[in-house]
Amino acid sequence: MTGNTIVEVKNLKKYFHTKKGMLHAVDDVSFTIDKGETLGLVGESGCGKSTLGRVMIRLLEATSGEVRFYGDDILKYSSGRMKDMRKRVQIVFQDPYSSLNPRLSVSDLISEPLLVNRVCGSTAERTGRVLELMDTVGLARRLVNSYPHELDGGRRQRIGIARSLALSPEFIVLDEPVSALDVCIQAQVLNLLNSLQKQFGYTYVFISHNLSVVKHVSDRIAVMYLGKIVEMSDYQSLFKEPLHPYTQALLSAIPIPKVGEKRDRLILEGDVPSPIEPPDGCRFAGRCFYRQEICTRKTPELHEIEPGRFVACHFARNLSRRSS
Amino acid sequence: MEDRKLILDIQDLSIQYRVEGGTVHAVENLNLALGYGENLGFVGETGAGKTTTALGIMRLVPDPPGRITSGRILFEGADLLRKTEDEMRSIRGGKIAMIFQDPMTSLNPVMTVDKQIAEMVLLHNDVTERQALDRAVEMLELVGIRSERARDYPHQFSGGMKQRVVIAIALACNPILLIADEPTTALDVTIQAQVLELMRELRRKINTSLVMITHDLGIVAEMCDKVAIMYAGRVVEYATTEALYNRPVHPYTEGLFNSIPDIDRDEEELKVIQGLMPDPTNLPSGCPFHPRCPYAVESCSREAPGMVEIEPGHLVACPVRTEHRLNSVGWKGGAGR
Numbered sequence A: 001m002t003g004n005t006i007v008e009v010k011n012l013k014k015y016f017h018t019k020k021g022m023l024h025a026v027d028d029v030s031f032t033i034d035k036g037e038t039l040g041l042v043g044e045s046g047c048g049k050s051t052l053g054r055v056m057i058r059l060l061e062a063t064s065g066e067v068r069f070y071g072d073d074i075l076k077y078s079s080g081r082m083k084d085m086r087k088r089v090q091i092v093f094q095d096p097y098s099s100l101n102p103r104l105s106v107s108d109l110i111s112e113p114l115l116v117n118r119v120c121g122s123t124a125e126r127t128g129r130v131l132e133l134m135d136t137v138g139l140a141r142r143l144v145n146s147y148p149h150e151l152d153g154g155r156r157q158r159i160g161i162a163r164s165l166a167l168s169p170e171f172i173v174l175d176e177p178v179s180a181l182d183v184c185i186q187a188q189v190l191n192l193l194n195s196l197q198k199q200f201g202y203t204y205v206f207i208s209h210n211l212s213v214v215k216h217v218s219d220r221i222a223v224m225y226l227g228k229i230v231e232m233s234d235y236q237s238l239f240k241e242p243l244h245p246y247t248q249a250l251l252s253a254i255p256i257p258k259v260g261e262k263r264d265r266l267i268l269e270g271d272v273p274s275p276i277e278p279p280d281g282c283r284f285a286g287r288c289f290y291r292q293e294i295c296t297r298k299t300p301e302l303h304e305i306e307p308g309r310f311v312a313c314h315f316a317r318n319l320s321r322r323s324s
Numbered sequence B: 001m002e003d004r005k006l007i008l009d010i011q012d013l014s015i016q017y018r019v020e021g022g023t024v025h026a027v028e029n030l031n032l033a034l035g036y037g038e039n040l041g042f043v044g045e046t047g048a049g050k051t052t053t054a055l056g057i058m059r060l061v062p063d064p065p066g067r068i069t070s071g072r073i074l075f076e077g078a079d080l081l082r083k084t085e086d087e088m089r090s091i092r093g094g095k096i097a098m099i100f101q102d103p104m105t106s107l108n109p110v111m112t113v114d115k116q117i118a119e120m121v122l123l124h125n126d127v128t129e130r131q132a133l134d135r136a137v138e139m140l141e142l143v144g145i146r147s148e149r150a151r152d153y154p155h156q157f158s159g160g161m162k163q164r165v166v167i168a169i170a171l172a173c174n175p176i177l178l179i180a181d182e183p184t185t186a187l188d189v190t191i192q193a194q195v196l197e198l199m200r201e202l203r204r205k206i207n208t209s210l211v212m213i214t215h216d217l218g219i220v221a222e223m224c225d226k227v228a229i230m231y232a233g234r235v236v237e238y239a240t241t242e243a244l245y246n247r248p249v250h251p252y253t254e255g256l257f258n259s260i261p262d263i264d265r266d267e268e269e270l271k272v273i274q275g276l277m278p279d280p281t282n283l284p285s286g287c288p289f290h291p292r293c294p295y296a297v298e299s300c301s302r303e304a305p306g307m308v309e310i311e312p313g314h315l316v317a318c319p320v321r322t323e324h325r326l327n328s329v330g331w332k333g334g335a336g337r
């Protein structure tokens, strides 16, 4: 942990009870985030990205582990203390279609966090703040009395962002904030998030399955597979020389918006295994093209194999040598 | 269009929504044609009218507030707009299937996912319930969901898994026309690669035609033969994928390509198209793109541009760029500007 660390996650676990047993949605995850940086979080659908994001800000209670905010474990906070904390940590949800209450107008939606937390006393003050937030996120003021169903996805996502900014937070979990948006609005929202970060010093966790987008926004990237982080490093090294076999497959599967450019694909075989009571061993072993006998026996730990480069694969060092 | 047989031929389709502040011209005089086994990419800014067009084809535009005000939608030669609701019911999910943008609108929260797929299979095929359930499990495995989760309810799945269930439902009856509205936005790329492969396989096996609505120009490059770029309810450029990617002509298309992060480069700021989508109840006069267009000239705000064929099969609705282009390639023989 450096002096500049804002969030430190330690051995964090979130298990869900299901009929068939314990579902390991987030399974022993540790990392730190520096103030003002963006940590990208990518990985297979269902690997636990949203759950991790939610547990980090206590929208879900963790099964075990720590989430330290400026060194203080917020998982131990009483509900009263957590209430104050809520202003400082925010989330923008994945789905702009279902995350907004359809009965509330744009103005109601954006003023809701102000009301709930009793900031902006007078109605006039609140209205002023709502319009200011609408300007910040690029929502035309004429939409102030519209309802979400009358708006397209891009505008709905801007409402979500405006809501999360209402209380001037420090740390924001962005859960697929641009996945439902077309590329123009996506570019605008990405530039918006970037300029807000510069202006206000926000720290982001940016969850997305779009690797071009994650590369564009992130300082560092963590790759998750079935509840675990399998690789984490600065974005340049990750893209230049992915070390984990899953990261390699992931990068090779990105559709490139150019015609006539053939890339070598590592098409994976098999299923994503069940997160319910996962067996020992590497969780990627069933689909891995480098698998050896040890992989199904022993769980590989996340090791720092070079300064700032973390990989959880028994053969990480060999793979790096092989590809360089 | 060419004489070859078309599976889908949309002519002059207009769809409007009546809302408090006026009328939304969601789709305006849209023309689109699709051959058997062809894949069309349908790309455009949010609110452009892509979903509305798809709902029009399915005859699922919510009425009120929506209404199809003109046009024909010929499917295998017959106008879908003249079919009875009963006829449409047997077409939907059978010959034409749609994957909806929002997975929860097509999933029943109180029914296990295998039952939901089986229900669709039973509706369109002469099979027993047992066979339908087997088919359901088979479809789930095809989209990468293990059979042990077949008896789960939608809320037990992550966003991406729900979307895969929706895809399984759509593909369960081997449709010959598949309309996929952002089918893979919630998926990571390795599963996306598998799902796209599934769609390609369907095309190889039964020559399914695909209308792929997406924001992802990478997916279009991989999957589609043709591309239609839509802006404010109109198609502004239509071409083969090859022509459109190598020689985009419409200023909006150009802006689209500029605004995607290039994975092979580092760039601080993305080049965005200035401004927002226009107010759909009050579209700008002339070319609807003119207030945001870096090439706009005075006449753009007066005359609504029609589609011009600048090379065989490549149509563009922008007189400024097409004239420039026709001149520069010397097609008109006139003096270049």
Ligand SMILES: Nc1ncnc2c1ncn2[C@@H]1O[C@H](COP(=O)(O)OP(=O)(O)OP(=O)(O)O)[C@@H](O)[C@H]1O
Pocket (backbone or CB within 6 Å): A016, A017, A018, A023, A025, A043, A044, A045, A046, A047, A048, A049, A050, A051, A052, A094, A209, A275, B156, B157, B158, B159, B160, B161, B186, B188
């Ligand atoms: N409330 C819940 N009860 C039981 N299981 C759950 C619950 N919420 C999530 N899960 C399971 O936890 C795992 C992780 O889900 P999560 O939504 O975090 O994935 P994700 O990485 O965000 O996926 P996506 O990219 O599809 O959004 C999945 O197997 C999911 O089915």
Ligand SMILES: Nc1ncnc2c1ncn2[C@@H]1O[C@H](COP(=O)(O)OP(=O)(O)OP(=O)(O)O)[C@@H](O)[C@H]1O
Pocket (backbone or CB within 6 Å): A149, A150, A151, A152, A153, A154, A182, B017, B018, B019, B024, B026, B044, B045, B046, B047, B048, B049, B050, B051, B052, B053, B062, B065, B066, B101, B280
């Ligand atoms: N039920 C409705 N009532 C009123 N207006 C609507 C309705 N559905 C869509 N619209 C409007 O019609 C226009 C076209 O919307 P549509 O959903 O077809 O766009 P889209 O291209 O699919 O956008 P996105 O990429 O965001 O999905 C938009 O201006 C939208 O606000």
Ligand code: SF4
Pocket (backbone or CB within 6 Å): A244, A245, A246, A282, A283, A284, A285, A286, A288, A289, A290, A291, A292, A295, A300, A312, A313, A314, A315, A316
């Ligand atoms: S530990 Fe083994 S199975 Fe896992 S990624 Fe490395 S080589 Fe593949």
Ligand SMILES: [Mg+2]
Pocket (backbone or CB within 6 Å): A049, A050, A051, A094, B158, B159
């Ligand atoms: Mg998620």
Ligand SMILES: [Mg+2]
Pocket (backbone or CB within 6 Å): B050, B051, B052, B101, B181
């Ligand atoms: Mg849509």
